[in-house]
């Protein structure tokens with residue numbers, strides 16, 4: 301059996317003020333899985349990711365990372381994360397692409413240690429892989445929204461994570477770059493057996509790249525392989541989104 305990377309058992313969650321958002325979620329990610337997380341706005345996708353990342357405490361049920369309960373997990377450098385709208389509102393921050401991407405190494409190198417040449421070589425390599433090689437020394441304030449989004453993807457990748465959590469990373473990224481982006485993820489997955497979870501509302505494109513799909517709406521509405529999803533896609537999306545489904549399915 302493959303190593304379990306994320307294991308959610310009977311996981312439920314609600315914010316202090318609100319109704320139950322996640323209701324008894326059971327879900328496993330094994331090493332090398334690429335999971336697409338689908339669901340309407342407000343269905344709890346970002347909340348689920350924050351629970352996996354230990355940013356919110358599980359109230360009922362358990363989250364295990366690499367076989368360890370999230371409360372005891374300390375190996376956070378194994379996990380890379382691109383938050384939803386990571387690039388939003390950071391344009392005025394006076395740092396260069398190199399500096400922002402290098403900040404992704406802090407967990408590994410230590411906050412007050414100086415980065416060595418090999419670290420900066422790694423930074424340059426990752427920046428090149430996301431297609432921003434020529435922008436390495438530019439200030440992020442000069443970048444477009446989609447370019448900035450790629451800087452945050454590079455920052456999540458620079459420490460060679462084993463698990464990558466991507467919350468709508470392709471918003472604002474043009475169609476051609478999205479294909480390149482998924483291509484990059486696929487090669488990282490093949491090279492390093494990277495395990496990934498991605499949220500995208502662009503279901504048509506996303507499901508062509510992932511091997512598992514999970515549909516969230518309070519409970520897990522569906523989870524299975526990408527093929528199983530593709531065979532029942534219309535039914536699943538229809539019952540989750542109602543008529544808004546057309547917006548999603550007709551993308552490719």
Ligand SMILES: Nc1ncnc2c1ncn2[C@@H]1O[C@H](COP(=O)(O)OP(=O)(O)OP(=O)(O)O)[C@@H](O)[C@H]1O
Nearest residue numbers: 315318321339340341342343344345346347348384
């Ligand atoms: N910090 C918070 N405090 C209280 N309620 C919250 C908080 N964050 C989110 N919520 C609520 O929890 C529900 C789920 O939010 P969440 O951000 O997980 O949804 P989502 O599936 O990621 O949506 P989207 O597709 O819009 O990103 C929403 O109803 C939201 O209003």
Ligand SMILES: [Mg+2]
Nearest residue numbers: 345346347384
């Ligand atoms: Mg969200």
